[in-house]
Amino acid sequence: MTVSGQEQIYQVGDFLRGGGFRDTYECASDPTKLLKFDRYGAGTRKIKSRGPVKDLFRKLRAKLGYKKQRLTGNQDELLGWQHIQEVGLAGHHAFTRVHGMVETNLGPALMIEKINNFAYSEIRSVRDYIKQHGRIQDAELIRALVEYFKILRAHHVSCFADRPENMGIVVDTHGKTYIKCFDVKTYLDHQFLPINKIEYFRKRRIQRRLDRHFSILSGENAAEGARI
Known part of the structure; x- marks a missing residue:
């Protein structure tokens, strides 16, 4: 969405909740939407410890070619939404609609439907x-x-x-x-x-x-x- 040829800057409203990797806010510019902000940048997400045995196994598995995903939470959700679209479920009422990345007064955020x-x-x-x-x-x-x-x-x-x-x-x-x-x-x-x-x-x-x-x-x- 543009205003006078420039990308619209959405205003962030009240804080709603925080998850493992992201924080969710109201969208003051559009009450029908919510805004999700990444708490960590790409490549900086914290990796949860699963215990010494499982952590050792994961290190060994990585040496065999397995790579940990280093995307942000919003990038992960965009990938998931792409799959939802590909299988024809984007308009299904069982899935909160994802509108994509937008610019806000607090930086980039993922805009989603508010339930x-x-x-x-x-x-x-x-x-x-x-x-x-x-x-x-x-x-x-x-x-x-x-x-x-x-x-x-x-x-x-x-x-x-x-x-x-x-x-x-x-x-x-x-x-x-x-x-x-x-x-x-x-x-x-x-x-x-x-x-x-x-x-x-x-x-x-x-x-x-x-x-x-x-x-x-x-x-x-x-x-x-x-x-x-």
């Missing part, structure tokens, strides 16, 4: 629900989760969309509950054996991961009765 139609006043995500209620046993929420994971599985979506903190619990205009993803940052590809690069095996890994996450969230009994 307001939450199902509960205090609960925003599946993680919030679990913290308050424990194991998910609500039939309507389980139904929404089943439909959501069907979408992820059908299109082999492998990103932060399958994390409970990124699953918003929202309602449509008819009051029906559905899940809406907040974050589509891509996962690192930890596979380095040639066979794991074959598309068939890659998709099978994604399906197993999604099935496992769904079972954990909904409970084995619910997952058995509503197999995705």
Whole structure:
């Protein structure tokens, strides 16, 4: 968007929340949007320690040709959004729309759609629900989760969309509950054996991961009765 031939400078509003790599703010220039700011620049993201054994394994794996991803959180999400677009899900209500990088009075930020139609006043995500209620046993929420994971599985979506903190619990205009993803940052590809690069095996890994996450969230009994 331009103003008098120049790129528009968006004004940053109130701080909303902070994640592992980014901070999210209101967009004062457009109340229907949010702005995500990287906390670390490219190549400076902190690498979490997984313990001495796993850290040693990762170092050895790196020597065999595996490289750690050194992108920023916003660059990661743009890559994830590119995949969402490629599989035809950019306009689907299950994904928060990403509008791309913009300039703000506080520097570059990723602009995304702002979500307001939450199902509960205090609960925003599946993680919030679990913290308050424990194991998910609500039939309507389980139904929404089943439909959501069907979408992820059908299109082999492998990103932060399958994390409970990124699953918003929202309602449509008819009051029906559905899940809406907040974050589509891509996962690192930890596979380095040639066979794991074959598309068939890659998709099978994604399906197993999604099935496992769904079972954990909904409970084995619910997952058995509503197999995705």
